[in-house]
Amino acid sequence: MFRLSAIVAASLVTAFVTGQEVMPRELTAMADTERAFAKAATVKGWRDAFLEYFADDALAIGLKATPAKEGLLKQPSTPFSEFELVWEPRLGDVAASGDLGWLTGPSIATNHTLKDARPRYGCYLSLWRKQPDGQWRVLIDVGANAPEAVPFAPGFTRMPFAKRYAGGGDKRAASAALAQVDQEVNKLIASQGPKAAFTSRTTTATRLHRPGTIPIVGQDAIVKWLGEHATAGMATHTAAESATSGDFGYTYGTFEVTAPAAQAGGYVRLWNRDADGNWLLMADIAQPARN
Numbered sequence: 001m002f003r004l005s006a007i008v009a010a011s012l013v014t015a016f017v018t019g020q021e022v023m024p025r026e027l028t029a030m031a032d033t034e035r036a037f038a039k040a041a042t043v044k045g046w047r048d049a050f051l052e053y054f055a056d057d058a059l060a061i062g063l064k065a066t067p068a069k070e071g072l073l074k075q076p077s078t079p080f081s082e083f084e085l086v087w088e089p090r091l092g093d094v095a096a097s098g099d100l101g102w103l104t105g106p107s108i109a110t111n112h113t114l115k116d117a118r119p120r121y122g123c124y125l126s127l128w129r130k131q132p133d134g135q136w137r138v139l140i141d142v143g144a145n146a147p148e149a150v151p152f153a154p155g156f157t158r159m160p161f162a163k164r165y166a167g168g169g170d171k172r173a174a175s176a177a178l179a180q181v182d183q184e185v186n187k188l189i190a191s192q193g194p195k196a197a198f199t200s201r202t203t204t205a206t207r208l209h210r211p212g213t214i215p216i217v218g219q220d221a222i223v224k225w226l227g228e229h230a231t232a233g234m235a236t237h238t239a240a241e242s243a244t245s246g247d248f249g250y251t252y253g254t255f256e257v258t259a260p261a262a263q264a265g266g267y268v269r270l271w272n273r274d275a276d277g278n279w280l281l282m283a284d285i286a287q288p289a290r291n
Contacts (some may be wrong), residue, residue: 014024026098030128031156033136034089034103043052046085047075055129055137061252061266061287065238067220070139087124090152093159093272093282095243096166099130100250102270102283104207104215106150108144123150125216125285126204126209127250127268140252142285144211151214159282160205165247165273174242175249178271182251185269186235194226194233194257201281209285233257234265247273255286265289 033053041049042101050072058068087107094101104125110117127140181201188197198208199219208216208225217226242249249271256264265288271279 002032007030017041024098025131026094027061027092027094027101027158030094030101030136031089031092031103033128034126036168037138038087041085042080045078046083047072047077049097050141051139053134053138054141055139058138059140059252061140061268063254063265064081065252065266070266072227078099084108084110084112091155091159093161093205093248095245095248096164097243097247099245100128100241100243100277101136104209104283108149121146121149123209123218125209125268125270125283127270131256139188140250140268142209142287144209144213144215144285146214147212148214155158159272161165161203161272161274161280163275165245165275165277166276167246169246171242171244171246173223174246174273177242178242178251178279179237179240179250181271182253182269183237186237186246186253188235194230197222198281198284201279203280206281208281209283211286229260230257232259249273249279 037049037053040052042154051069054068054072056069059065060068060071085107087276088105089103092101092103102125104123107122107124109120109122122143122145124143126138126142129139129225131137152213158250184195185201202219202222204218206217206219206222208222210216210229216222235249236253238253240251241247250268251271252266252268254265255261265286267287268285269281270283272282273279
């Protein structure tokens with residue numbers, strides 16, 4: 001929970017300029033807010049910074065979604081000198097309507113209260129929502145530990161996506177359509193396995209974030225990894241929300257892997273809609289339940 005793996009991981013991300021594509025203003029604003037968030041953690045400690053930059057309705061993802069701030073308030077307020085958590089947005093995207101977006105990047109956590117304080121590497125991914133007062137705040141944050149520093153392209157880049165949706169439309173209808181797509185993926189997971197389910201909805205840039213590994217990027221790599229590490233299981237949809245512009249949205253729910261090793265927890269999926277109206281998976285993040 002919370003961009004921490006072993007109490008650690010991190011949140012957020014960045015933008016990418018492809019060809020003549022211009023970095024959206026709101027994506028820059030969201031990334032700047034993430035940087036301010038990370039800086040606040042060095043001043044007041046990770047927990048108090050999280051409380052400041054998380055939305056009041058932020059969710060913690062697991063076997064069920066729970067209010068994130070309630071969980072944070074149960075954690076001690078720890079100074080940065082004792083528990084050092086640093087992260088940086090390096091990749092991300094934002095809806096055309098500028099009301100929803102996401103960020104991801106590397107994180108490093110060091111518990112200086114331990115005799116042998118070693119840095120712990122991770123990769124965070126956070127979903128952001130613009131608040132009524134115009135400020136960006138974290139809605140969902142999921143981190144995954146990694147065996148080494150997680151690589152990203154230099155600077156801050158926008159998630160590449162060809163032929164972006166420009167149809168605008170009805171937020172409620174778009175959310176319902178996205179929920180249906182998420183449920184269809186889950187049905188395929190149950191009937192044909194994760195490998196088959198992810199083949200038709202992923203792209204060359206899709207990201208799979210799993211604890212204990214560097215993020216898996218691209219359809220071919222994802223399908224190969226799932227074929228080796230998650231050959232059977234099931235997933236249950238909980239909720240979906242589209243941006244007002246109908247081009248970006250998120251879904252979340254619960255999962256259970258039954259082979260080759262049993263595991264259960266919560267998932268978050270981020271989606272972009274293409275020019276033909278198809279919802280394609282940009283990121284799938286698993287948050288295993290803690291024993």
